[in-house]
Amino acid sequence: xxxxxxxxxxxxxxxxxxxxxxxxxxxxxxxxxxxxxxxxxxxxxxxxxxxxxxxxxxxxxxxxxxxxxxxxxxxxxxxxxxxxxxxxxxxxxxxxxxxxxxxxxxxxxx
Numbered sequence: 001x002x003x004x005x006x007x008x009x010x011x012x013x014x015x016x017x018x019x020x021x022x023x024x025x026x027x028x029x030x031x032x033x034x035x036x037x038x039x040x041x042x043x044x045x046x047x048x049x050x051x052x053x054x055x056x057x058x059x060x061x062x063x064x065x066x067x068x069x070x071x072x073x074x075x076x077x078x079x080x081x082x083x084x085x086x087x088x089x090x091x092x093x094x095x096x097x098x099x100x101x102x103x104x105x106x107x108x109x110x
Contacts, residue, residue: 009046012101013075016093022050023072025062064088075101 013020024047032044055062060081067074067090074085075093082104085092092104 007095009075013093016101016103017073020073023053023066023070024050025057025066026052026054027058027062031059060084064090073103 010022013022029044029047029052032040032047037043053066055066057065060078063074063076063081064084066072067085068088073091073093074081076082076085077094082092082094086104093101094104096102
């Protein structure tokens with residue numbers, strides 16, 4: 001997401017939330033290594049800038065579980081993941097209009 005829009009993710013998150021601790025579920029880095037997407041290498045490099053936390057889950061389950069346990073925000077535009085996060089009461093940050101980050105304030109069912 002930040003690569004396609006040439007966004008400085010650190011600055012955008014700081015503008016939205018102030019100083020924050022950014023963590024990445026370890027299994028996501030492993031998944032990125034197996035992706036054939038043109039931004040996969042850049043995503044791995046970005047993820048390694050932050051604290052990588054091991055989890056017993058994989059994929060979206062790792063994201064949902066970690067966020068639910070820590071009370072953290074999740075940055076995603078993935079519709080299915082957002083639905084799951086909302087069910088768990090996890091706050092979501094999304095890219096809006098391809099230009100800026102916003103906190104998703106949707107409170108109902110999708």
